[in-house]
Structure formats: structure tokens, C-alpha cells
Amino acid sequence: MADMKASVTHNDDRDSISLEKEAGVAVAAYRPGLSADDAEWLDSIPLQEQRRIFHKVDRRLVPMLALLYLIAHLDRANIGNAKIEGLEASLGMTGTDYNIVVAIFFIPYILCEVPSNLVLAKFSRPSWYMGTLVLCWGIVMTLTGVVKSFGGLIATRFLLGVFEAGFFPGAIFLVAQWYPPNKSQGRMAMFYLSSALSGAFSGLLAAGIAQMDGLGGYEGWRWIFIIEGIASVVVGGATFFLLPDRPSTAQWLQPDEAKFLELSHLATRGLKRRNDDGETARKLSRWSVLKMVVGDYHLWLQSLVFMSNAVPNYGLKFTM
Structure with missing residues (x-):
């Protein structure tokens, strides 16, 4: 009976540790630039x-x-x-x-x-x-x-x-x-x-x-x-x-x-992204970021909107 209780306790501890690790991976995935502890602390702020x-x-x-x-x-x-x-x-x-x-x-x-x-x-x-x-x-x-x-x-x-x-x-x-x-x-x-x-x-x-x-x-x-x-x-x-x-x-x-x-x-906003093991981090290159920016059509539309505002605005300021 004692051996059975010890076995159950050991299994419960192992399951608890496993759940904590899974929770840590989930938090790290939600906050990819942070460790599990930092992500948990950040989410605890009211x-x-x-x-x-x-x-x-x-x-x-x-x-x-x-x-x-x-x-x-x-x-x-x-x-x-x-x-x-x-x-x-x-x-x-x-x-x-x-x-x-x-x-x-x-x-x-x-x-x-x-x-x-x-x-x-x-x-x-x-x-x-x-x-x-x-x-x-x-x-x-x-x-x-x-x-x-x-x-x-x-x-x-x-x-x-x-x-x-x-x-x-x-x-x-x-x-x-x-x-x-x-x-x-x-x-x-x-x-x-x-x-x-x-x-x-x-x-x-x-x-x-x-x-x-x-x-x-x-x-x-x-x-x-x-x-x-x-x-x-x-x-x-x-x-x-x-x-x-x-x-x-x-x-x-x-x-x-x-x-x-x-x-x-x-x-x-950090460029650091963690791998599956949650330990090794890498940085995105400037070129990959530039590619994402240039390829985003929303920014081109926003540029058109900004230009449509800036041209008449400066025209008034400089000539009125």
C-alpha cells in the first residue's frame, strides 16, 4: 500500500511538472520575446x-x-x-x-x-x-x-x-x-x-x-x-x-x-523570436524586415493618403 501511494504521489508530481512546462511553453508562445517567467509576471499586472x-x-x-x-x-x-x-x-x-x-x-x-x-x-x-x-x-x-x-x-x-x-x-x-x-x-x-x-x-x-x-x-x-x-x-x-x-x-x-x-x-516589438525549445533566440535581419515593409500594400495606401493630405497642406502654408 505504501509503495502504491508513493507511486501515485510520484506520478502526480511528474504530471504537475509536465503541466507547468506545457503552460510555460504556451505563455512563451503567446509572448515570443519573453521567457515563461517574464511573460507570467507581465500578464499578472492589473x-x-x-x-x-x-x-x-x-x-x-x-x-x-x-x-x-x-x-x-x-x-x-x-x-x-x-x-x-x-x-x-x-x-x-x-x-x-x-x-x-x-x-x-x-x-x-x-x-x-x-x-x-x-x-x-x-x-x-x-x-x-x-x-x-x-x-x-x-x-x-x-x-x-x-x-x-x-x-x-x-x-x-x-x-x-x-x-x-x-x-x-x-x-x-x-x-x-x-x-x-x-x-x-x-x-x-x-x-x-x-x-x-x-x-x-x-x-x-x-x-x-x-x-x-x-x-x-x-x-x-x-x-x-x-x-x-x-x-x-x-x-x-x-x-x-x-x-x-x-x-x-x-x-x-x-x-x-x-x-x-x-x-x-x-x-x-522586440525582434527576438524563440525556437521551439524556448531557449535559443535569433534576430530577424534588417533585410527581412525591409521585405515585409515594402511588401505590405497597406503602407502604400497609407502613403497615398498621407501625400493627398501633405500636398495641399504645404501648398497653403507656403503660398497663402
Whole structure:
């Protein structure tokens, strides 16, 4: 009888261990970037606590990104206001010169967007990279106020496109470090809407600055670039200190909060995928990811929608 009881107990223990392993494999399959223990811990966080943590991030990250995007749109579109205040006459621009100046910004802007994020991924502190971009385009914007010729204006607009190109994809990269996909879209919409805000008051701001016409021997249109450029430099300097990098380095997060955000990132966005044994991990190559992106027709349709919005929007900003 004792032997029978021992046998039953042994079998029960073995079945229990087997069930635990099966549960672990199931959890690991559900959270492919995590170990079974990490996945179980992540799933144990109550929904209300998850929302509290994400709202805590919202207060730190989203307002700063919105401010930077607002500054970016002010700086790229203020040339329309400068034109009203006498830019063309001052620099001797005729014919299609203004159209060329407007268009030259977008050439480096388009070409540098993707490479910029490859550089950003190498930085241990993304805030340093983003801050450097804002600082550089602020300096370029300030110097636009002292150009003496059409060629100088072309050069500054080209450089402005180079430095601004990295901001928007960099902002998307940062959002992806902090939020899972199902919580990213609302946050991106929040800072994206700041571009509409820039169009709402940029003309009023420029009209006020233009009242400085003659001060220091500079025309009013020059002061538009100088004042808004200096503001960008100040904000760029603040970016080094105010823009959060990643959960693991955020001192304003509790250890469990940082752990939750990091595991959420690995579970939903990490490129690591575990094999059947749950032990060995591999990384998807950049080329395989690129192939998935290029082959997704949804993105091509979204590009068409975005272009249909951007073309008339910029047309109004630069010519109205």
C-alpha cells in the first residue's frame, strides 16, 4: 500500500511538472520575446496599473515630442511669412526662385529620413541625437536671417531639410520604445496634431515679430528667422535633459514600472523570436524586415493618403 501511494504521489508530481512546462511553453508562445517567467509576471499586472504607468509616461514624453514637432513645423513653414514681409525683394528673387527655395527643403528631407533612424538606433541616449538635430536646425534657422543672396537661402533651406529629416521618424522610434503597438497611435496623433497648431498661429507670431523691422539694421523678415531660430536652439538644448530615452534609464520610474515597460516592448516589438525549445533566440535581419515593409500594400495606401493630405497642406502654408 505504501509503495502504491508513493507511486501515485510520484506520478502526480511528474504530471504537475509536465503541466507547468506545457503552460510555460504556451505563455512563451503567446509572448515570443519573453521567457515563461517574464511573460507570467507581465500578464499578472492589473489593467488599471498598466494604464497608470502609461499615463505616467504620457506626461513626460508626449508633451516634449509635441513641442519639438511644433517647432519643426514653425521653422520649415515660416518662409511663407517671410515672403510676405519682403524676402523676395530683399534678395532679388524673381520668377520661380521662391518655388525652388521651397522645394529644395524636401530633397534631403526625403533622402535622410530612413538613414537617420539607423544612426539613431546606435545611440545609447536617443535624446542626445534628437537634441543635436533640433540644436542644428535652430542654428541653421537663425543663420537664415542673415543670408545675403538667393544662393545662401538655398543652402540654409537644404541644411534645414537635412537636420529636420531625422525628427519625425526619430519621434516614432521613441514612441515605439515606450508603448506597445495598440497604444502608439493615439500618442502619435497627440504630437502630430501640434503641426496643425503651428499653422493656426504661425502667421500671427510672424506678424508680431515683423514689427521689429529696422531693429539692428535687419528687415522684419530676417527677424522672423532669427527669433524663431533662437527659440529652436533653446528648445534643442532643453531636449538633452527633458526628453526621456528609454525605461531602463528613467529615474522617475519605479523599478517595477520600468520592468513592465521593458517587457512590454520585448513582447510586442522586440525582434527576438524563440525556437521551439524556448531557449535559443535569433534576430530577424534588417533585410527581412525591409521585405515585409515594402511588401505590405497597406503602407502604400497609407502613403497615398498621407501625400493627398501633405500636398495641399504645404501648398497653403507656403503660398497663402
